[in-house]
Amino acid sequence: MEYVIAVFIGLLYACGVYLILRRSIVKVILGVFVLSNATNLIIFLSGGIQRGGAPFIPEGAETVDPATISDPLPQALILTAIVISLGISAYILALKYRYFDVTGTHDLDQLKNTDQR
Template identity: 55%
Template sequence: MLSIVIGVLYAVGIFFLLRRSMVRIILGVLFLGNATNLLIFVTAGLKANGQPSFLAKTAEATKPALSDSLPQALILTAIVISFGVVAYLLTLLRKTHEVTGESDLDRLK
């Protein structure tokens, strides 16, 4: 179920990146970022017999409901980074719009 959502998010993100409008670039980057975060969550975090990596492989998982917490830490870092990058991208696009007066990327030759 979640993998379909990820696929759709990737598709939407790339579709937006390929559009000509500037605002769409930000949307595209946001969608791609979130799709990647979900991908980390699904592939690495949600396993049927997932157990924290600091437990030995041979040890029985002490509690069945305990999940691996490392991917969540990775996601947290990735979210912070993509937040910073999107903030920079917003400023960049605003400045580009100010300097060139264009919002259509194809005319920015």
């Protein structure tokens, strides 16, 4: 299972890199989203994959064998990363909207006005 997910992460990274190299800003933004999801999957994979072992100590027991449960920390980290990317997505889309309002273009090549002429 790890290998499948690893290959999948690689594919996502390829898609993301392809998208952020495009000229349209919308595609660049989509590329960033894809890349951030791929990164979240890396964190998920880093904790190891465990089938069906929720990280809870059963009622009545004092301890639990760490080999039988999944690592809760990466999941907490992913949750945090997802919340952060929620905020960033909202902001970046608003920024794109405003940019389109002001300039009427999607083209990254039109972004040269702030560079030195």
